Amino acid sequence: MSLSWQPIATDGAARAGVLRTAHGDVPTPTFMPVGTAGTVKAMTADAVRSTGAGIVLGNTYHLMLRPGAERVEELGGLHRFMDWPGPILTDSGGFQIMSLSKLRKLDADGVTFQSHLDGSSHRLTPERAMDIQHRLDATITMALDECTPFPATVEQARESMVLSMRWAARSRAAFVARPGYGLFGIVQGGVFPDLRAESVAALTGIGFEGYAVGGLAVGEGQAMMFATLECTVPLLPADRPRYLMGVGTPDDLLGAVARGIDMFDCVIPTRAGRTARAYTPEGTLNLRNARHAADPAPVQAGCPCPACARHSRAYLHHLFRAEEMLGPMLLTWHNLAYYQALMQGMRAAIIEGRFDTHAARLRAGWAPQDETA
Amino acid sequence: MSLSWQPIATDGAARAGVLRTAHGDVPTPTFMPVGTAGTVKAMTADAVRSTGAGIVLGNTYHLMLRPGAERVEELGGLHRFMDWPGPILTDSGGFQIMSLSKLRKLDADGVTFQSHLDGSSHRLTPERAMDIQHRLDATITMALDECTPFPATVEQARESMVLSMRWAARSRAAFVARPGYGLFGIVQGGVFPDLRAESVAALTGIGFEGYAVGGLAVGEGQAMMFATLECTVPLLPADRPRYLMGVGTPDDLLGAVARGIDMFDCVIPTRAGRTARAYTPEGTLNLRNARHAADPAPVQAGCPCPACARHSRAYLHHLFRAEEMLGPMLLTWHNLAYYQALMQGMRAAIIEGRFDTHAARLRAGWAPQDETA
Numbered sequence: 246m247s248l249s250w251q252p253i254a255t256d257g258a259a260r261a262g263v264l265r266t267a268h269g270d271v272p273t274p275t276f277m278p279v280g281t282a283g284t285v286k287a288m289t290a291d292a293v294r295s296t297g298a299g300i301v302l303g304n305t306y307h308l309m310l311r312p313g314a315e316r317v318e319e320l321g322g323l324h325r326f327m328d329w330p331g332p333i334l335t336d337s338g339g340f341q342i343m344s345l346s347k348l349r350k351l352d353a354d355g356v357t358f359q360s361h362l363d364g365s366s367h368r369l370t371p372e373r374a375m376d377i378q379h380r381l382d383a384t385i386t387m388a389l390d391e392c393t394p395f396p397a398t399v400e401q402a403r404e405s406m407v408l409s410m411r412w413a414a415r416s417r418a419a420f421v422a423r424p425g426y427g428l429f430g431i432v433q434g435g436v437f438p439d440l441r442a443e444s445v446a447a448l449t450g451i452g453f454e455g456y457a458v459g460g461l462a463v464g465e466g467q468a469m470m471f472a473t474l475e476c477t478v479p480l481l482p483a484d485r486p487r488y489l490m491g492v493g494t495p496d497d498l499l500g501a502v503a504r505g506i507d508m509f510d511c512v513i514p515t516r517a518g519r520t521a522r523a524y525t526p527e528g529t530l531n532l533r534n535a536r537h538a539a540d541p542a543p544v545q546a547g548c549p550c551p552a553c554a555r556h557s558r559a560y561l562h563h564l565f566r567a568e569e570m571l572g573p574m575l576l577t578w579h580n581l582a583y584y585q586a587l588m589q590g591m592r593a594a595i596i597e598g599r600f601d602t603h604a605a606r607l608r609a610g611w612a613p614q615d616e617t618a
Numbered sequence: 619m620s621l622s623w624q625p626i627a628t629d630g631a632a633r634a635g636v637l638r639t640a641h642g643d644v645p646t647p648t649f650m651p652v653g654t655a656g657t658v659k660a661m662t663a664d665a666v667r668s669t670g671a672g673i674v675l676g677n678t679y680h681l682m683l684r685p686g687a688e689r690v691e692e693l694g695g696l697h698r699f700m701d702w703p704g705p706i707l708t709d710s711g712g713f714q715i716m717s718l719s720k721l722r723k724l725d726a727d728g729v730t731f732q733s734h735l736d737g738s739s740h741r742l743t744p745e746r747a748m749d750i751q752h753r754l755d756a757t758i759t760m761a762l763d764e765c766t767p768f769p770a771t772v773e774q775a776r777e778s779m780v781l782s783m784r785w786a787a788r789s790r791a792a793f794v795a796r797p798g799y800g801l802f803g804i805v806q807g808g809v810f811p812d813l814r815a816e817s818v819a820a821l822t823g824i825g826f827e828g829y830a831v832g833g834l835a836v837g838e839g840q841a842m843m844f845a846t847l848e849c850t851v852p853l854l855p856a857d858r859p860r861y862l863m864g865v866g867t868p869d870d871l872l873g874a875v876a877r878g879i880d881m882f883d884c885v886i887p888t889r890a891g892r893t894a895r896a897y898t899p900e901g902t903l904n905l906r907n908a909r910h911a912a913d914p915a916p917v918q919a920g921c922p923c924p925a926c927a928r929h930s931r932a933y934l935h936h937l938f939r940a941e942e943m944l945g946p947m948l949l950t951w952h953n954l955a956y957y958q959a960l961m962q963g964m965r966a967a968i969i970e971g972r973f974d975t976h977a978a979r980l981r982a983g984w985a986p987q988d989e990t991a
Contacts, residue, residue, distance in 0.1 A: 284937060284944040289924055312911070312936045320914055320932050328928040538685070541693055551662055555701040559693050563685045564657060570943060571657040 247454045248384065248427035250486040250507070256600040258478070258505040261592045264300070264486055266384045267425025268324065268332040271299035273486065273507040274591055276498065276584045277334060279515060282307045283317070283327045286515050287570070287577040290328035296550065296578065297585035300332040300384070302510040305377055306341030310360045310367070314380040322382030334510070335383035336490070337374045337416075337431075340392045340459075351391065353408070371415035375428075379421055387457065388416035390431040395464045402435035409433045409459075410447040417451050427454030429488060435460060436469050438476040445480040455486040458506070462491045471500050478505040495524060495587055496611065499604050502591050514584045518577030521565040525583065526607070528614030530558070532576065537562040550582035551575060620827045621757065621800035623859040623880070627969045631851070631878040634968040637673070637859055639757045640798025641697065641705040644672035646859065646880040647964055649871065649957045650707060652888060655680045656690070656700045659888050660943075660950040663701035669923065669951065670958035673705040673757070675883045678750055679714030683733045683740070687753040695755030707883070708756035709863070710747045710789075710804075713765045713832075724764065726781070744788035748801075752794055760830065761789035763804040768837045775808030782806045782832075783820040790824050800827030802861060808833060809842050811849040818853040829854045830861040831879070835870070844873050851878040868897060868960055869984065872977050875964050887957045891950030894938040898956065899980070901987030903931070905949065910935040923955035924948060 248266040250273070255261070264271040278285045278293055281304045285293050293301065303323055308314060320326050323333055339356070342349055346358035355370030374389040390409040393402050413430045420428040430448035434440030448456060458477055461470045474489070481487055488508035489501050498509055514524060523530040525545040530537070532544070540558040548554070552561060552575035564572030587607075594603035621639040623646070628634070637644040651658045651666055654677045658666050666674065676696055681687060693699050696706055712729070715722055719731035728743030742750075747762040763782035766775050786803045793801040803821035807813030821829060831850055834843045847862070854860055861881035862874050871882055887897060896903040898918040903910070905917070913931040921927070925934060925948035937945030960980075967976035 282936075282940045282942060283933070284942045287943045287947075289944065289947065290928065291924065307940075311940055312932070316912060316932070319912060320930060326930070326933055326936075328924075539689060539692065551664065551701075555663070557693060557699070559685070559689070560656070560699055563655075563699075567655045567680075567684055569655060569657045570660045570946065571662065573943065574660075574662065574947070 246424055247422060248425050250455065250484065252484070254596045254598075256595045256598050257503065259502050259591070259595045259600045260505060260507060261595040262486070262507065264332070264507075265425070266332045266427070267423065268330060268384050269299070271332055272589075272592055274498075274502045274588050275299055275508055276588045277302045277508065277510040278581055279304075279510055279512045280327060280329070282311065283323060285581075287519060287573045288515075288581070292578055293329070293581065296581040297589065298581065300334060301329055303327075303333055303335045303381065303383070304341055305335050305338035305374065305381070306345065308335075308381060309338060309369075309377050310362055314377040318380035318382070324382060332384040333382075334385035335378045335381055335387065337387040337389040338369050338377070339374075339390050340491075342369060343392060353411075371412045372419040375416055375419040375421070384426055385455065386420060386426070386428045388413045388428060388430050388453070390433060390459055392463065393433050393435045393460045395435065395460075397435050399435075399437050399440070402433075402437055402440055406433040406435075406440050406444050410444060413448055414451050417453070429453055429455040429457050431457045431459040431490070432477055432481075433460045436465055436473050438473075441473060441477045442480055445477060449482060453485070455488060456481045457488040457490050459490050461489065462493055462497070467497060467500065470497070471504060474501060474504040474506065495584070496608065498587065499591065499607060503600065503604060514580035515577050518580040519573040521561075521572065521576065522616070523576055524580050526610045528611045529616050530614070531616035532558060532561045532572075533565050534562075534616060544576075544579055545583065548579065548582060548586075550579045552579040619797055620795060621798050623828065623857065625857070627971075629968045629971050629973040630876065632875050632964070632968045632973045633878060633880060634965045635859070635880065637705070637880075638798070639705045639800075640796065641703060641757050642672070644705055645962075645965055647871075647875045647961050648672055648881055649961045650675045650881065650883040651954055652677075652883055652885045653700060653702070655684065656696060658954075660892060660946045661888075661954070665951055666702070666954065669954040670962065671954065673707060674702055676700075676706055676708045676754065676756070677714055678708050678711035678747065678754070679718065681708075681754060682711060682742075682750050683735055687750040691753035691755070697755060705757040706755075707758035708751045708754055708760065710760040710762040711742050711750070712747075712763050713864075715742060716765060726784075728762075744785045745792040748789055748792040748794070757799055758828065759793060759799070759801045761786045761801060761803050761826070763806060763832055765836065766806050766808045766833045768808065768833075770808050772808075772810050772813070775806075775810055775813055779806040779808070779813050779817050783817060786821055787824050790826070802826055802828040802830050804830045804832040804863070805850055805854075806833045809838055809846050811846075814846060814850040815853055818850060822855060826858070828859040828861060830863050832863050834862065835864045835866055840870060840873065843870070844877060847874060847877040847879065868957070869981065871960065872964065872980055876973065876977060887953035888950050891953045892946040894934075894945065894949065895989070896949055897953050899983045901984045902989050903987070904989035905931060905934045905945075906938050907935075907989060917949070917952055918956065921952065921955060921959070923952045925952040
């Protein structure tokens with residue numbers, strides 16, 4: 246039997262549940278830390294686990310280029326390679342080919358591109374994307390799609406979506422099922438409700454273990470992203486997990502959970518941690534700012550992560566000023582702990598039927614302080 | 619009562635004992651990881667503890683410039699700042715002023731120098747060195763000295779040593795005693811036995827809680843370093859701890875313990891960890907080398923550190939090739955674990971009266987493999 250998602254409670258459109266996989270269960274809604282090249286940057290796997298993370302993401306594009314899917318397979322798969330026995334979701338590689346590689350050329354059958362590492366030539370098709378993710382031993386495999394850019398005309402968005410739907414069918418056909426594993430289809434269609442509906446119909450016609458909403462968080466802004474979710478998510482099967490790709494800030498997560506999303510991934514907490522930006526219930530801090538230089542308070546009072554439980558803002562400030570690796574290490578740890586606590590708090594609120602008041606309190610907390618700039 | 623050192627066993631000139639301090643006991647011989655700017659690079663304090671380290675070193679030069687001794691004092695001292703409640707030894711700053719700062723000017727009273735960070739002007743005297751280390755809350759304070767360069771003529775070495783002995787007396791006078799804390803004097807005199815003897819006589823006349831051998835590992839080579847230890851260490855009081863500053867490789871540590879040294883510090887294991895070089899019982903490995911790319915074996919079989927217990931050489935190779943921070947993090951962890959296990963092994967051999975055979979076995983183990991280059 247493939248992986249499944251079991252509902253526990255709903256509150257409005259928001260859902261709490263459990264994702265059941267070959268590599269363990271994950272309470273949802275869940276945030277997946279991004280482990281691009283087989284490592285969540287600046288974190289040991291133990292540290293990632295200690296934040297409460299239940300599933301992590303790996304990037305097919307990066308791993309196929311280095312160390313290579315066959316190499317990872319020989320070494321026992323990505324779980325063993327990166328010391329993450331829990332579930333792993335791998336993306337299909339399509340998004341990074343478009344954003345990172347050089348001289349990419351898309352055709353109906355697939356995409357040919359040059360590696361951003363050494364210029365070597367590679368080809369990715371739906372079949373090869375399935376093969377790579379199988380070799381990586383991904384618990385959740387993503388269908389190959391084209392992430393429609395923003396802005397796009399309705400014609401461009403339709404053509405791109407139709408291509409993705411053809412590739413979704415080929416991905417499904419090529420995917421080798423294993424118990425507790427699964428394949429997710431990706432809804433495209435830009436910001437056009439009719440195209441989104443068409444895409445959902447195509448994907449549900451094929452049938453997947455879960456459904457991702459792709460092509461968002463690409464410049465359309467939060468309001469348009471939420472509007473697109475509102476016209477897309479209700480069309481998705483209620484008994485399958487829903488994953489919003491590449492999102493987002495705490496406020497994005499809150500709004501997307503309110504609209505029925507169960508799974509997220511984003512580089513924001515890890516990237517912010519490496520650049521001295523801390524997420525807290527009182528908003529964001531820039532630990533490089535001089536006002537933190539003598540502050541004995543922790544980044545976030547009560548947070549159990551080592552940055553907060555053991556150190557002062559002044560120490561973090563010092564580490565970033567001195568360009569010590571421990572600065573990014575500790576602040577990445579904190580941000581991931583904050584994101585996990587955020588998801589756990591939302592889940593508890595859904596189960597207890599108080600999501601709206603919980604969301605209002607979170608938003609009020611974030612409002613006063615923003616040192617993001 | 620000041621800190622003390624209690625002997626447990628001797629085997630030839632090698633000694634096993636316990637350093638008793640206000641911040642806890644440390645079995646000797648011991649290796650102190652270097653926490654230059656209030657952090658052992660690429661390691662959390664928890665990770666450092668997990669390697670078995672009992673005492674760490676902080677650099678006065680770095681900490682006085684950033685974040686400043688007064689700042690660290692306001693924040694509760696270096697132990698709290700860096701989450702290391704155990705003993706901390708701080709050097710006096712003299713060595714780094716000579717090696718790192720710009721436009722330094724030495725006079726009889728002290729040294730004026732420009733910060734390598736921002737060009738700002740600073741002055742260090744024996745009295746200020748004591749004041750800074752007191753504010754940092756160093757368990758072990760080092761007297762201010764001038765590290766005689768190598769090579770030096772006997773006249774240069776004598777003049778430098780005599781200056782250091784005057785500064786040692788002033789350091790002693792300025793040092794504020796606290797229970798379980800202590801001040802160490804530093805033997806200078808270059809590679810000249812008469813000057814070393816003169817320096818020891820001067821320091822023991824003043825009286826210190828421990829004695830360091832300085833001015834070695836500055837280019838004289840291992841044979842000359844060992845010869846200098848052989849003519850210096852026997853002159854030191856048998857009831858005080860002996861610290862060889864800035865040393866060294868595993869083979870250096872073995873030879874120095876054999877000659878009666880109890881304490882060491884060196885950046886070698888941490889720096890090597892950041893540059894893909896692993897220390898093992900079978901010699902050194904360069905994890906960047908292609909021959910490790912597909913190797914499922916751990917860096918060192920049986921080592922309990924997470925790099926070895928959880929990952930393959932192939933994974934470490936991948937991390938260094940991909941320039942992921944986790945590579946330096948894991949390999950620093952391993953090298954420090956190896957260094958601590960090395961010291962524990964030597965200590966057990968001393969206590970069991972089998973140091974010579976233990977040393978011979980260690981050396982035979984290291985011989986086959988050297989990927990240092």
